[in-house]
Amino acid sequence: MKEAKNKDVFTYLLWGVIIQVVAGFMIPPLYRLITGPAADKATELVLTSAVYSIVLFVMFYRLKWCPLSPDYVRGKHWDVMFWTVVFTLGSIIPMAFLEEAMPELPNLVEDELTLLVGSNFGYVTICLFAPLVEEMIFRGAILRTLLSVMKGKTWLPIVISAFLFALIHMNPAQMPYAFVVGIFLGWIYSRTGSIVPGVLCHWVNNTVAYLMIRLMPHQMSDVRMTDLFGGDHRRMGLAIIFSFFILLPALYQLVTRTARRG
Structure with missing residues (x-):
């Protein structure tokens, strides 16, 4: 049984890659x-992203690889959803600082991402389709299966799913950030059994990134944290400290308001 479920994890990941590559x-x-000469690169990227997102959604839903149910929303867990959003907002500046402090890694999709964001429909694929489909695959399918296989263990499946989540981005510049975010997404899934909080976190995170690139399309590759605070290190430090006054209480609320699943 365990061997079969391990194969399931490989199947989920493989199909995620295959559909993306084929599209x-x-x-x-x-x-x-x-379209001929009227072809637009941004629209091309949006269409490609939308197609593989929709195909993966239908596949994982129809094959029941990721069971979807309205029960969590019907249960009115608005408090958990609210504190998930607050935690995500509070984590953005500290995470950006941590990412900047790490050795610089090559950004292989910077140009494509800028084009996607510049499209009128870029928000739909980056901030709506991607959070839902990625949570279905990595938490609703892969992590759910790993938690079932490794009964009694929580953190090992979370770390494995976060590693795979980072790896699938196939962009070195995004991998460390994706891994850390994947840890939180896996943790909140393990405590709620629902992808809803993770989708919310993913949506907020992607939306903030989308807005930043949209507002500063030509500066984002060179801008540093201190630049966002007028070059004032003191203001930047205060912003990080203030962020923890948001992040830590939100984390405490999530710990107390969610129950660990067996």
Whole structure:
């Protein structure tokens, strides 16, 4: 049984990669064939992202790889959802500082991401489709299966799913951030048994990143944390400290308001 479930994890991950790669090879030439000289790179990226997101959503839902139920929302866990959003907002500045303090890694998708954000429909794929589909795959399917296989263990499955989540981004610059965020997403899933809080966290995180790139499309690759605070290190330090006054109480509320699942 455990061996079969381990194969399930590999299957989920493999299909996630296959659909993304196939869409990447098929959609752009089809789009250019249909539109001809009017083809727009940003629209091409949006269509590709939307197609593989929709295909993966339908596949994981129809095959019951990620069981979806309205029970968590019907249970009116508004407090957990609220504190998840607060925690995510409080973590943004400290995480940005931590990411900046790490050795610089190559950003392989910077140009594509800027084009996506610049599109009128970029928000839909980056901030709506991506959070839902990625939570279905990595928490609703992969982590759920790992928790079932490794009964009595919580953190090992969380770390494994976070590692796979970081790896699937296939962009060194995003991997450390994705891994840390994946730890929280896995933790909140393990305590609630629902992808809803994770989707909310993912949505807030992606939306903030989207807005930052949208507002400063040409500066984001070079801008540093201190630049956002007028070069004042003191103001930056105060912003980080203030963020912890948001983040830590929110984390405490989440710990007390969620029950660890067996």
